[in-house]
Amino acid sequence: MTTLLVIAKEPRPGRVKTRLTPPFTPGQAAELAEAALADTLHAVAATPAARRVLVLDGAPGPWLPPGFDVVAQCAGGLDERLAHAFAHCAGPALLIGMDTPQVTPDLLTVDFTGCDAWFGPAEDGGFWALGLACPDPALLRGVPMSTPVTGAVQRERLVAAGLRVRDLPTLRDVDTAPDAHAVAALAPRGRFAARLARCSPAAGTDAEPVSRPVGPR
Numbered sequence: 001m002t003t004l005l006v007i008a009k010e011p012r013p014g015r016v017k018t019r020l021t022p023p024f025t026p027g028q029a030a031e032l033a034e035a036a037l038a039d040t041l042h043a044v045a046a047t048p049a050a051r052r053v054l055v056l057d058g059a060p061g062p063w064l065p066p067g068f069d070v071v072a073q074c075a076g077g078l079d080e081r082l083a084h085a086f087a088h089c090a091g092p093a094l095l096i097g098m099d100t101p102q103v104t105p106d107l108l109t110v111d112f113t114g115c116d117a118w119f120g121p122a123e124d125g126g127f128w129a130l131g132l133a134c135p136d137p138a139l140l141r142g143v144p145m146s147t148p149v150t151g152a153v154q155r156e157r158l159v160a161a162g163l164r165v166r167d168l169p170t171l172r173d174v175d176t177a178p179d180a181h182a183v184a185a186l187a188p189r190g191r192f193a194a195r196l197a198r199c200s201p202a203a204g205t206d207a208e209p210v211s212r213p214v215g216p217r
Contacts, residue, residue: 001092004047005093005095007055007073008054015030019175019176031195035191036098036174037063037098037101040098043104044096045065045067047105051069052067053070053071054068055073055081055085056072056073079142079144082130086140093135094118094131095131099174100128110131114164115163115166116132116134116165117158118166119131121151122170123170124173128168
């Protein structure tokens with residue numbers, strides 16, 4: 001059975017979701033980050049897994065459900081921190097971030113039969129999920145992170161290593177206010193959508209329409 005990893009930052013004002021400010025205040029951005037993280041963790045908690053691990057920058061809070069091991073992130077760039085997360089897995093593992101609160105247990109229930117890797121592209125050019133049947137930190141080190149080509153480079157790294165790759169649906173990360181409104185519309189009953197609804201109405205004035213679908217490109 002697969003180990004599920006969530007890499008996240010403690011949701012503290014000024015440290016998370018800074019691209020939501022403005023139109024949101026730093027406090028609102030942290031509240032939205034906490035809600036996104038809580039939705040993500042509860043989806044992971046509802047997914048069958050050999051082990052559930054939160055790879056955390058900061059300290060856990062009341063948003064953490066039971067059943068998770070907490071491991072501190074290492075120092076270094078995001079590629080090093082992702083590689084370090086996989087380094088502690090002895091068997092198949094799937095890693096996701098805290099930016100896709102619309103994720104569901106169905107999406108996270110992956111089968112490595114007949115493949116070596118699962119790849120979940122993000123709409124902004126990154127990736128929201130990476131699964132490895134045999135975790136190898138070297139597959140992540142040196143991949144340029146937070147660029148429009150991060151996902152393409154990471155997937156090509158997997159293919160170049162001779163891995164058989166299967167793709168998960170493309171999801172939208174929550175980075176900006178338009179992202180927040182679009183993602184909330186995809187999971188209207190979640191904690192993230194509820195928290196967004198309680199934020200200042202002015203926060204959504206420059207948001208794009210929320211009818212944008214999520215799915216494979």
